[in-house]
Amino acid sequence: MLSSARASVAGAVLCLSLSLTGAALAQQPLKTLKVGVLTDLSGFAADPTGMGSVTSAKLAIEDFKAERPDIAVELVQADHQNKPDIGGGIARRWIEVEKVDAILDVPFSSVALAVNEIVRGSKGALIASGPGTSLLSGEKCSPNTVQFTYDTWSLSHVTALALLKSKKDTWFFITADYAFGHSLEKDAADVIKAAPGGKVLGAVRHPPASASVDYSSFLLQAQASKAKVVAFANAGGDTTNSIKQAAEFGLQAGGQELAALLLQETDVHALGLSVAKGLYLSAAFYWDLNDDTRKFANRFSAMMNGKRPTMIQAGVYAGTIHYLRAAAAANTSDGAQVIAKMKEMKSNDPIFGEGFVREDGRHVHKMYLFQVKTPAESKGPWDYYKVIETVPSEQAVRPLAEGNCPMVKK
Structure with missing residues (x-):
């Protein structure tokens, strides 16, 4: 009888210990995030997206690091060549093998729809600035996707x-x-x-x-x-x-x-x-609208040989910084949880000013x-x-x- 009681107590202590360990692990602060710009680096959409989108993501990361120096952000980039199979293959490898937390930009609607399905239900997120299809916040909406900049x-x-x-x-x-x-x-x-x-x-x-x-x-x-x-x-x-x-x-x-x-x-x-x-x-954006858009455009131009940012490239900045802030606030890199936090938080950036993400994943701002x-x-x-x-x-x-x-x- 005594042996059984001791075993019961020991089991309870072990369970409590495991529970406390799990709770402690759950409370560990977020230390790193990895984001990837999946864009057109060589095709007919490379000029309004491409390296300009990569540059905008870099600027967002720079500004986020000034706010949260305790969180390291790694940036990768790839050319989807405007082909759904290539874009989808990169997205799958990024999420499943390379542990990319969020995929950014993705111009060309057919590529974005393919990536949307790969990200759905995964630990990743899609923050879409490049594609125009309104299906992303319509019939094909996903808890893992935000359509940030525009749609048809x-x-x-x-x-x-x-x-x-x-x-x-x-x-x-x-x-x-x-x-x-x-x-x-x-x-x-x-x-x-x-x-x-x-x-x-x-x-x-x-x-x-x-x-x-x-x-x-x-x-x-x-x-x-x-x-x-x-x-x-x-x-x-x-x-x-x-x-x-x-x-x-x-x-x-x-x-x-x-x-x-x-x-x-x-x-x-x-x-x-x-x-x-x-x-x-x-x-949704023009570089010369106000002092904030002009300041952003000047930073962008300094890295892009004098070019001014397009709406899509500027949207990459806005979507990236809102994602990073939400991940920090939620203390997780889990895609669906971060996007839920993006919907909960108001967005505020030099591109669109104040805005918000609706329950269908569409970011709302002036046009x-x-x-x-x-x-x-x-x-x-x-x-x-x-x-x-x-x-x-x-x-x-x-x-x-x-x-x-x-x-x-x-």
């Missing part, structure tokens, strides 16, 4: 609604024939058709990411339609090449407005103001409608945009109930 809904709605207010109510679309282009066109067309007098007079689709595409026949159709707005639902080199040819065909001279549903500073820089002048576009300046209006290098309208955060993102995200409570 925001770009198309901000541009279409603002131009419709100015009675620019008939549209023609020139669209890249892949998921991102289709989403841009559909989201904008839905807004146009719902507006009084709004009409889509036509649409054409072209092969994406091909320098050999001749847009002549598409532009002739747009010109013949007499649409008040010719909208380019494409990106990168597709956008710049189609706009160059639109200038050659004199669409603006003929009274048609040109709207690029995704245009970035690097695109305007490549085109030159003599070609890009008058273009309408929407974006802007810009118009590209004429050469005479520009006061110096990279002085490209003038603000036409500031769109409040609650109007700049898709209503929560419309995304069909399974994580959103009905």
Whole structure:
């Protein structure tokens, strides 16, 4: 009987000891984090993302270390070559073998959707600045993913609604024939058709990411339609090449407005103001908005040979620093737990100011409608945009109930 009692006591002491040891281990402070920029370092999106996205992540880490010198942050980078299988393979290796805690940027929607599924249910997180697909905070939403900067809904709605207010109510679309282009066109067309007098007079689709595409026949159709707005639902080199040819065909001279549903500073820089002048576009960021954006842009430019940051690159900074702060606050590197903390905490950064992450994983902040300046209006290098309208955060993102995200409570 005594032996049994002693054994019982000993067992209880052992259990208590193990429990206390586990609790002590659980309270160990977070010491290290490892993040990876998975981006386009060699393809058609390398200029607005690429090494600029890596630079933005470095700046975020630098600022975080000033706040929390006790936490070491390691940064790795890789080129996904705009291919879902390559991007997915890198993401899997990073998370399962190299113990990367968070994957950053991931431009090109098909790659991001592949990475989203690999990260789902893992110990990792996806902080997406580069992809535009609104599925990431819609039907494909995940507790491991935040869509930080923009999506096709925001770009198309901000541009279409603002131009419709100015009675620019008939549209023609020139669209890249892949998921991102289709989403841009559909989201904008839905807004146009719902507006009084709004009409889509036509649409054409072209092969994406091909320098050999001749847009002549598409532009002739747009010109013949007499649409008040010719909208380019494409990106990168597709956008710049189609706009160059639109200038050659004199669409603006003929009274048609040109709207690029995704245009970035690097695109305007490549085109030159003599070609890009008058273009309408929407974006979440411009380097010359205020003192904070200018200070960030100056730091970025010092590391990037004078280039100014694009919306996507700036979003990498904002997403990275909010992730790092949340990981520190949660005292964990577990992806789903960190993102839960990101949703709990307000974000505050020089890019977007104050914002927050909704339950569907979409970061909420203001958007802007810009118009590209004429050469005479520009006061110096990279002085490209003038603000036409500031769109409040609650109007700049898709209503929560419309995304069909399974994580959103009905």
